Amino acid sequence: MPFDHNDHYHGLLLRNLPPRGRTALDVGCGTGRFARLLAARGYEVDALDPSAEVIAEAEATGGGPRFRQADVTAEQLPGGHYDAITCLASLHHMPFDTVTRLRDALAPGGTLLVLGCYAGMTWWDPVASPVNAVARVTVYARERLRGEHTPPLKAPVHQPDMRLPGIRTEAARLLPGSSVRQLLFWRYLLTYRRPLGN
Template sequence: MPFDHNDHYHRLLLRRLPPHCAAALDVGCGTGRFALRLAHLGMEVDAIDPSEDAITEARERSDRMGGGRSPRFQHADMTEVELPQARYDFISCLAGIHHMPFDTVAALRDALAPGGVLVILGCYPEKTRLDWAWSLAAVPVNAVARAAVAARERVRTDSAATRRGEVKAPVRQPVMPLAEIRREAAVLLPGCTIRRLLFWRYLLVFRNHG
């Protein structure tokens, strides 16, 4: 299996969970890896993705893992879903916001319960010298990480990932520059923080203080 940049940041995102988190939403859940991690922490999890194949794989993965709670996986387009107001203590979106209009974050904001947290692991295109500097810094680290994952998978020859092909979520290249993301987020998610991450990602964190 290749080194997965989104999976690499799961622990970073989980550190943003608010205390006593009971209900979570994972937007663009793909094959369900992060949604399952949330569910195994004991919370109720809704997970949606526009790819029917990805949702099928997510449900099968949940069945194979068993134990604990299972996320409620839904095949749906986030832009066509009416989310319940003030429902979720935690909302995550991993490498998915660039698949939809950025102002979709307003619906996610409104679905947060008081004290709830929205985390977006986003992608952005290289447009500036600083963007390219971060990109170049990521290349050697990425190569080492990929080699380590490949070596581990060669050892785990009996793993399910080796025995069967895994569905891949649809890929779309990001087009919204990081500077524009910062401007839009400042209006739609006042008080949010955005910082660059290695591996061509940024982390946006917004807390509902209402």
């Protein structure tokens, strides 16, 4: 089924971008769908992913970002450079404290947005299951009627191992002033703004 939980939240992420941002880093960019949305907003986008296969597809599609195969945990990121850093469903593929590397790469006043996955069950998950089923069938039917159904290349999948309370605890410790908001479809949104003059 074509319904993508991460794509569903693109609008929410775009609404949380800093005003007048110019430079962006998209971590774990996959085939580049969100990176291209950032570029369409006028950002100069560096888009990184460790998978050579998905980077090849992202480059073939084009759209403005500078796509590069790279592991952000080993990459030398420029300090205080990016107005926005986004990380969609990829933080659970790396140590959580990678957020400190991303924090340090933010320009003063810059925003880090993590659309993350969590392990375990929460009270909201039983609500998500039927809504998810309806959304998947709706998107599938719409694409079939339009003759658009082409399964996209999917990035490698890794199951998360941190539960939501642990994510909140670590985010508060490593990114003071950050917020973690639970979302439908087994996701959370971590938002951190680097203080001005910092």
